[in-house]
Amino acid sequence: MTASPLPALPPAPPLALTMGEPAGIGGEIAARAWAALRETGPAFLFLGDPSLLGGVPHQVVESPAAATAIFPAALPVLPLPLAAPVRPGRPDPRNAPPVIAAIERAVALARAGEVGAVVTNPIQKSVLTATGFPHPGHTEFLAALAPGGGPPVMMLTAAGLRAVPVTIHQSLRSAIESLTVERIVTTGRATAEGLRRDFGIAAPRLALAGLNPHAGEDGTMGTEERDIIAPAIAALRAEGIDARGPYPADTLFTPQARAGYDAALGMYHDQALIPVKTLDMHGGVNVTLGLAVVRTSPDHGTALDIAGQGRADPGSLVAALRLAAELAAHRRRESP
Structure with missing residues (x-):
């Protein structure tokens, strides 16, 4: 019996790309990403000050509706003027309000269905914090x-x-102290749901790393695997989630191991991020699961040290834009 074809989706709305820290590389990589994607898409519009784009062909628009038609010839821009002149590599707190406004506008457009997803250029958190921004980050x-x-x-x-x-x-030290069964279960549950909702994986397989060398070696090198991680895996499996482990982290990311799961959960920041950045430093993408909108971002910071020098690699942003379009399509297909 032949499977029924998937229903056709209406034309995808463009993506919203925020400007990020004006003194960083956000404008430069936005311009280069447009040059790389103008013929193939996905189409996106830039929310920020056009002066950051370095003279790339651009066109100011009043709404995202016109962006897709314009995209092959010029980068569509929803303008958010900066308050102070930009000096590459030297952030100015006076420009924090439009940086924040770009994020707010992008999310509002995504929630209204006017854009398909939000892609964020890196922000300089310390600058925003100095102006009273109450959140730890994006x-x-x-x-x-x-x-x-x-x-x-x-x-x-x-x-x-x-x-x-x-x-x-x-x-x-703080990460180890804060590791609990509940925290692992919450993260695993959200990961499985995100893989289903955004990546279209019907039955996600999760592999959980141990915290200690050799995953604790039966308690001789640490007991967190026995006391915290294994109970969390059992709780996830009781919810119908295919969670496995805990596995020694030094073998979890080999090609053979990666073939056996859809996502790996590391117990702390570097345990999860080092393998990704080692595999593809310039093509990694940061995805936020569990939001009402699709959000991706490049897997790097503002790069103040090379801002304005024409050296910034747009690869991670291009990958973030492409992945955002894919995830948005999955979500649109699953929407009632």
Whole structure:
């Protein structure tokens, strides 16, 4: 019996790309990403000051509706003027309000269905914090703007690997102290749901890393595997989630091991991120699962040290735009 074809989707709306830190490389890689994608798509529009684009052909638009038709010839821009002149590599707190406004506008457009997803250029968190920004970073701000019913989860993906850190921006000592059964279960549950909803994986397979060398070696090198990670795996399996482990982290990311799971959960930041960045430093993508909107971003920072020098590699942003379009299509197909 031949399977019925999937229903055709209406034309995809463009993506929204925020400007990020004006003194960083956001404008430069946006311009280069447009040059790389103008003929093939996905179409996107830039939310920010056109002066950041370095003279690339662009056209100011009043709404995203015109962006797709314009995209092959010029980068569509929803203008958000900066308050102070930009000096590459030297952030100015006076420009923090339009940086924040770009994120807010992008999320509002995504929630209204006018854009398909939000792609964020890197921000300089310390600059925003100095102006009273109350959130630790992008992820927490996006969770406040577009809550998805659960905690947001950071996933890094590159070269076929998807990795999720259970604890993120904490010292290693703090991460170990904060590791609990509940935290692992919450992260695993959100990861499985994100893989189903956004990646179209009907029955996600999760592999969980151990915390200690050799995954604790039966308690002789640590007991977190026995006392925390294994009970969390059992709880996830009781919910019908295919969770496995804990596995020694030093063998979890080999090609043979990666073939056996859809996402790996690391217990701390570097355990999950080092493999992704080693596989493809310039093609990694940061995905936030658990939001009401699709959000991706390049897997790098503002690169203030090379801003304005014409050296920035747009590869990670191009990958983030392409992945955002794919995830948005999955979500649109699953929407009632």
